[in-house]
Structure formats: C-alpha cells, structure tokens
Amino acid sequence: MQVKYIFYLTFGVLLFLAVSACAQMETGLDKDSLKRKLSVMHADSDKVQTLIRLGQQYETNTPDSALYYYEAAGKLSEGIHYLQGTLRYIANYTAVLNVQGKFKESLQLNLRAIGIARKGHLQRQLMKALINTAVVYQYTEHYREAVNYYLQALPLVDSIGTLQERSITYGNLCSLYRNLKQPQSALRYARLALAFGEKNRDDYTVAMACINLANCLKDMGKVREAIIDIERAGRLGLKLNDDNIQETALINLGDAYLSLKEPAKYVPAYNAALPLARKISDVSGECFALHGVALGMFFKKEYLQAERLLNTSMAFARQHDQKEAWSRMLLLMSDVQIALGRPEASEDYRGRYDSVTNVLLNASLLKNIQELEARYGAEKKRRQLLQKDLQLARKQRWLVISLAGLAVLGLVFLLVYRRQETLRVKAMLTGEQQERRRISQEMHDDMGSGLTRLLFLTRSLIAGHEAAPKISDAVNGLIRQMNEVIWMMNNERDTLESLVAYLRAACAELLDASGIAMIFTVPDKMPDVILAQEVRRNMYLAVKEAVHNACKHSGANTITIAIITDKELAVSVQDNGRGIDLAGAALGNGLGNMQQRMENIGGNLEIVSEAGTLLRFSVPLSI
Template structure:
C-alpha cells in the first residue's frame, strides 16, 4: 500500500540576530541549564528591568521549546514577551513570540499558533524589525497554513517571503520556505518540483550547519520519494532525518522519521524492520504525549500489520488511531483511519463491519465537505465585500470627475497664482544656489579641518616617537663603539617597541579617516578586534554583542574617533586593573540613541576615585564632545559597568 501519511513539523527560526545551531541533546540540555543559571543570577542582582534580562529569559524559553518542554517554554515565553513589550524591546518580543508559536504547534494548537504569528507580523512593523525577521515569520506562517490545510494562504505568504528574501538578498536563506513549497507542489502532483525545492532547503540547512531545520526537510524528502514509490530513496531520506533529529534531540521529528521508515520497509516487504520501527515510533509518541503524533504512530503500525496479514492487530491499532483523531478533532484523519478499518474488515471477511465503517467514512467525508463548503462560502462573502468596495471606489471616482468639471470653470483664477508661483520658484532657485554655495564652503572648511587633524595626530602620535627613535639609534652606535652590546640590545628592543607603536598609531589614523568605516557597526567590530587578543592574554572571557541595524547608521569622523578612543581606553583599563574573568562589550540602539556598554566582573574600585584614575577624565571629555554622556558604576569586588550614551544622527 502506498504511503498516505504525512506529518508537518513546525521549526521556528531565530529572527533576532542569529540562527540557532543546536547539536546534540546533551548540548541542548547544557544550554537550558546555563540559561536558567543566568536568569537566577540576574534576578539575584536585581537586574530584571533591562534588555539583557529580557533577552536571556527569551533565550531560556526558546531552548526549553527546542528540548521539547513545550508547556514550560510557552509559559516563560509569555513572561519574556510582556517584559520585552514593557521595555519597548522589539527583538525580545519577536524571539518570545516565535517560541510561543512553536510551542503551541507542538501542543497541536494551530489556531493559537496562527494568531501568534499574525500578531508578530504587525509587531515587526511596529518595532521596525529587520526584513530577515519579516521573511522568517512569513515562512513560519506559511507552515502553519500548510499544517491547517489552507494551501492558498500558505502559497500566498510563502511567495511573499521568497520575494522579500530575493529583493533584500537576505542571508542565510530560509529552509522552511523551501519545505513549504515542496509540500505545496506535492499536493498539486508536481513531485519532481517538490523534490527540487526540498533538496535546496536541505542544502541551505547544511550550509548553515542547522540540523534542527535539516531533519524535518529530510522527512519531507522521504514523503516525496514515497509518492513516486521510490521506497529505497525514501528510506535513505528518513534514515538521515532520524540520525539528525537524534543528534539535535528533537523527538517530534524522530517520530515522523520512524513512521516513515516503518511504512517504507513494509512496502519493500521488510517485515521485521517495519515492525521494529513502528513500535519505536509509537513508544516515543506516547512518551511525548502528543495526540497527533501518537495517532499517526498507531496508524503506521496498523498499516504494517495489515501488510503482514495480521488483521486483528491492524484493526486494534487503527481503532486507537481513530479515537485519537476524534480527540484532536482532525476530520481528515478520521476519514483516513476509518476507511482503513473498512479495508481490514473486508480482508477479514467481516463484511458487516466493513459496511458500517464505509457508512461512517462517508458521513465523515460529508462533514469534511461541509467544512470546505463553509470555507468557500466565507471566501465568496469576502470576494463580495471586496467587489462592494471596488464599486464604491468607482462611484467615488465618478463623483470626483463631476467635481473636476465644476472646477474647470474656476481654473482661469489660477493663472494669477501661477505667476506668483513662478516668482516663488525663482526665489527658491536663488536661495538654493546660495545654500549650495554655503554647503560647498562648509565642505572645504571640513576638508581643511581634516588636514589639520591629520597633521596634529601625526605630530602627537608619530613625531615625538620618531625623534626618540632617532636619538636612540645614534646612542646605539656609541654603545657599540664602546663594546657594550648588552646595553645596545636593550636600546634596539626599545626602538622596535616604538616602531610598532608608530605603526599602530598610523593604522588607527588611517582607519579613522577612511570613509569606508563610517558606520557604528564597523567601530564595534574594530573595538572587538582590539579587545579580543588583550583579553585572551589575561584569560578574560569576552562576550560581544552588536545590533545588526547599526551597520546602516553613518557617523562623522570626529564621532568615530572619539568613540573608538573611549572604547580603547576603557578596554585598556579593564585588562590592566580589573582582574576580571568575564567581560561584556555591547553596542545597541535604543530609539534615537546609541548605548555602548563595557562591563566586567572584576575587583572594581571606590566610586569617588573615578575622576582621577586611568585617564577617565579624558574619556568624559570626549563623550561630552560627541554630545553624549559617560557613566561609570563600580563597587569594590563587584565589578565595573561603563555606559556611554550619545544621540544618533
């Protein structure tokens, strides 16, 4: 018997800055434990009112969802969503709602999942979130529609997502979009097209090293091969899905893969393998307590037993599948399962029950048709409303044309206004020319100031050091003539150190004036490159976070220079004096302001000594020159927190 079984696994995408790459159940559990510990620490420290806490709680909920703890994940994600909304923290809202959608889908509440993702589409516009988030949310919405059998809606939102992905060159590309297209082509009978899209999705998942996305796609591929009765290829695909879902610990996909393996081995006559895989699928589905998966696992075993002519066992499994389908309210599955019971009864020569099941199957089909008719009626009503709106618009256009004819009589009055308007245009042209000339002068002045700044930097950073090198070089000759090589070697080392300092200073000057670095994201990356080796040399674990939206925000050379020097000075102080083991460097945008956080868990210092230690007065002056502010909070033995805030252009 051909495979009529198909399970859709909703895998939500991390839309808020990075893709999730969870390899192995052990690593997933470790991530959950680590995040739970971080949440408790932040609560103990009283830091429950900032975005760091909101992001950490959202991440904790997400990894609970990935580990299969759906109810707990949903509860915590609701809390993190409310916290993120209170903070007006869009990425946190998105992360929390994606987790809620996935958890509700695992709990078989597709209506809730649909509502959550539709709300998220509106929130993406409200919080001005990146196009990547919109694309991935549309992809997930398409998968929800697909799961609910709303194929037209699934195709519409999936094509919207593909257009956005192509238009904005979004990377990494979405695997779930290809999964949805593969399924839709499967429904239309275009199996080869479906296989092509699913294979493309698998290639993307492999490129992203994302086994969580790859395993369900391999389940989809197995189902497509099964449609073509290519059972060996289907077994390979389901086998890959089982291996990868076990590596990620995602057990719902394991049930799908085991069911697929059971049915395909059964089709090839591999009785023992088919029965073993079917029993594994049922045991795992029961442990997960997921009605939809458990019903399908019973159905699979029923099909396996039927193939082996064990009709009593087959009917018992199909009966259990039917009861669970009734419990979940799935009419389509009820039709399928009771229809198979009719086939089994006929094979047992139990024609009375076969007739009863066939009557029941027909009644259920009528119910399905009634639902479909209601859907079509709703569509016709919606179309009628749209046509009414179009007729109303047409009437308004006709009324507008009548008004235009009435206004034509008055147009001669506008001639005088045209003359006045011409004079205004001429005046505006004169003003524009004056403004352009003024802008030209300003650019010349800025160029002159830039030249002065470069000359000043070269004098301060390079001139004195070159003079020192010159004097040390002449002294080296004297020492060598006096046969004092040890002293000469020390001076040569000093010359080498000074020369490296000059190279670093010149590199910083060139980097500062390079127009290609006119973005906050480039400054953040430059500071990370500066900080990473210094902190590694001291055994400090650096956590670096930078909003991707900063890449679109240009900054002037002066702001870039001051921001870099403040960050460099703060990093130097942290490495030299803090004795820390952990540090955080964070660049984030909050509305129209840039917040730069440099924080460590080191020994701290007495707050009153702030203005006199380690060049921090100079740091405050540079912050004020940028039109911003610099705040330092430190308590002995409790670390230091430096926050730079400035307006964005």
C-alpha cells in the first residue's frame, strides 16, 4: 500500500524578532553577569534593555525563564512610559508564545504593538509588529489576514529593512507560497532569503533560509539536493547550540528520507527530533515529529501501536490548532485502519482528511496570495498592467494602430519641439551656451535616432502588419530617454535622495527585464545635500552603463548596488558573474566612457575583478 505524505513546516516564519534580538545580544555578558548587573540598576530604560538581553540568553533552550524576564521588562516599561521598551517586550515575548502554540495571546499583543508604533510614529517598530502579526496569522493558516499584514509591511522592509530582516521576510513569503502549493514562487523567495542571509554573514538566518530552500526543493521532487541544505542547517544549529534549528533540521531530514522510502534513516531522525520539540515547547514541531514516529510504526507493521500513538497525537494537534499536522495524521490513521481490517473506519478518517485539506487549500486563499503578488511593488505592477492594456489594444484593427502610431509620432515631435524651444530661450537668457549645446546634442543623438526608427516602422506598418508591436517598444524607449533628460534638467530633483531614488528605479527596470536579482542598499540616513547638475548627470549615466554592461556581458544572476555617503558619494556596482580581463577591457565595454564621466566631475572610477566584477564610482560631496 502506498502512503502519500506531504510535509510543510513553516520554519521561515519562526521568531522574526527573536532572530533580530539574538543579533543584538550584549557580548561578553553571561546570565550570571547580567543578573549581577540587574541587582544594582535603577528602574530606567537601561534596566529594561538588560532584562530583555537576559531573557534572550534563556530563549533558545529555556523558554519559560525567557518569558519571566520579558514580562518583567514589559511591566517596567509600562511603569516608566518607555514605548520602545514595551515594543521590544512584545516582540520577544510573542516569539516564545508562537513556539509554544499560544497564538491567541500572541496575536492580541502584536496587534497592540501595531497601535503603539503607529501612535508613536516608530517606523522600524511598526515594520516588525506588522510582520510579527502576519507570522501569527500564517502559523494558524489564516492566510487572508497574513497577506494583509505582509502587504502593509513590505514597503517598510524595502525602504528601511536590514539585510537580516529582508532575509527573514523573504523566508516568510517562501513559507506562505509553499502553504498555498505554489513551488516556483516559493523557490524564488527561498533563494533570495538565502542570498541576503549569506551577504549578512548571519549563521542563524542562513540556517533558516537553508531549511526553507530544502523544503522548496522537496516540493519539486529534488530530495537529494534538499538533504544537502538540511544537513548544512543542522551543522549551523550545532555550531550555535540552538535547539530550534536542530529540531527543525531533524524533522525535515526525516521528511526527506521518508519521501525516499528509507525508514532506516527517517525513523531515527523523527525520534531524535521529538525530545527537542518537547524541550523547547514547540507544539508544531512536536506534532510533525509524532506523525513521523507513528509512520515509522506503520511501516514496521506495528499497527496497534501506531493507532494508539495517533489517537493521542491527533488530540494534541487539534488542541493546539495544528491543522496541517492533523490532516497528515488523519490520512495515516486511514491507512492504519485498512491494515487492521476496518474499511468503514478507514473511509471515515479519509473523509475527515479531505475536509481538513479543503479548508487548507480553498480557492479564496490562492486568490489572496495572487493579490499579494499583484499589489507588492505598486509602481512595477502598474507598469505591468499598462502593458497588458497595450497588448489588448494591439488586437484592434491595424488601421487604427497605424493612426495611433502617427498620432504618437506627432505628439513626440511636439514635445521635442517645445522642450528645445524652452531650452533655447533659457540659454539666451542665462548665457549658458555650453549647456544649450550639450542638451541639443543629446536631443539630436537620443531622440533623433529614436524618431527616425519610429518613422521607419510606421512606414513599414502599412506594408507589413508584423511591425506594429515594435512601434510601442520604440516609443517607450524614446519616452524613457526623454524622461531622463528632463529629470537631469529639473532643478527640483537636484538632491542626493532624488538621485538615489532615480538610480534604484532605473536599475530595477534594467535588471528585471534581464531576469537578474538586484540587491540595493542605502545608508539608514543620507545627508541633505544639493548636487550639481553635472554630478547628477554623469553619476547616473555611468552607473546605468555599468549595470547595462553587467547584464549584457557578466553572466551574473545577482547584482548588488550599494550607496555610501560619508565625505564622498560612492556608488558600487558588483556582479557575481565571470569577471573581466582588465587588460583586455581597457577600450571595451564602455569603461573609457565611464572613466571620462567621472573625470568630468572630479570623481574617480575603481575596477576590481574578483569573484565577479566590482565598479566603484565616487565623487566628493562638496562638489
């Protein structure tokens, strides 16, 4: 008899804030040192932070003690009206509650944290509270609510989130897609989570990302590949002495060998995971470990023992609202009943399994996750919707398309003419003859060639309708070029913040079209400075050309763009591709153009070719 078994452990949603907290532990102080420090401290914000740090020391292996110190920190914060302390108490306290399966209490506290953070205008704390609330809903399979809170949190994660927070958030999204049986989307987010974790050199988030990636690979039938990532996570758990990671790795290892039908390997894994799950009060892990142990009994034909264990395990899973594990236990109990010669009982358990599964995978949930994907990154999605509208418009009669193309052509000519007239008058009034010649040359080079191509395509449209789709591409490219020139000329866009925002949007569009992942980092706070027009123009064009060259020549799958502001403005573009031969590339790939642009503004270009290619453009902020 073949037993189908699908295992989904949402480890990526585990302890979003606890991970952040672990990274903030005060090094050099153990439990006894922190307790001695507490005994002589005044009742102030420092004592709150020390109580939380002490709780973190206990959280991994003695969660009840952690709750005691977190609760003490919360009471003290309330007494001295310390909002940040109250929010840190809630974040750490609810992380432990989630592991213990006390989701109702955790949800109430996290919703309270959202209200406190919004009232106090605390953006980072609001981001974390929104994600922690989504985590609780995701734990309890309320995906509609989880989607809602992730949608609210994602813009904050993108703008102010650290590498660690981005890694964990993408891990949560990976788990959400896995719950909804969308493996390709889950795999994409798992790889992004691992990339951010490795870039941050954080063993904890790397371990979690490995678990998520392994689960995605198992979903796609790549079990042997998954085992490599699971074993890596287990080694990191041992290195960190973290029971959570070790327990999760063991359960996933058992699941992998189960799918390969190797009971000699999966039964020991489940048996080893069970005491760890009970030690840290992880009800979700305990449920899946119990199911694995029962399954081992089934394959050993110990049917009565399996039935007894499943009866208690199913009650435990229902008590703690673990629908996923409960559904697997129901399916296994159905097979046990057949083995015991009870077909009617087997049919009853199978019907209950089907009912629970339908609740977990109803169509409305799939619709919700599609809504998340559609609404995330609002500007990008608006462009995609516009493109869909254009595709529908192209289905109209070819004569209408030709007329529309001619109308667009006339409009573009009018815009170019008016822009050139404005620039001509400005040059005459201000005497900036050199600026006028430069803009006229760019108008001629960029827009002139684009208009010529558009005119050619319009003429060919009359003879061959296949050229119609190319009109839109030509017009869109021309409009983008014109928008760049307009942005460079706009004095209202001469701030450093405007340059960074425009760079980010342009690079994202280039890399998205090339199928290359982008990591874009900015300082937590940028100086409020005004950049000369020449600095903005040359820095933007140089960076854009570097990204374009990397897309075209590097063979990379990830490009990292980092903004650094100190006494100078530095923009680095690094890919993980094949690298370049610096000696042979001296006159190629536009390096000469980029070097000249930096020299024109008193800046510098550095090139390093190790593990890919790094181009660093820098210019003094005083310019």
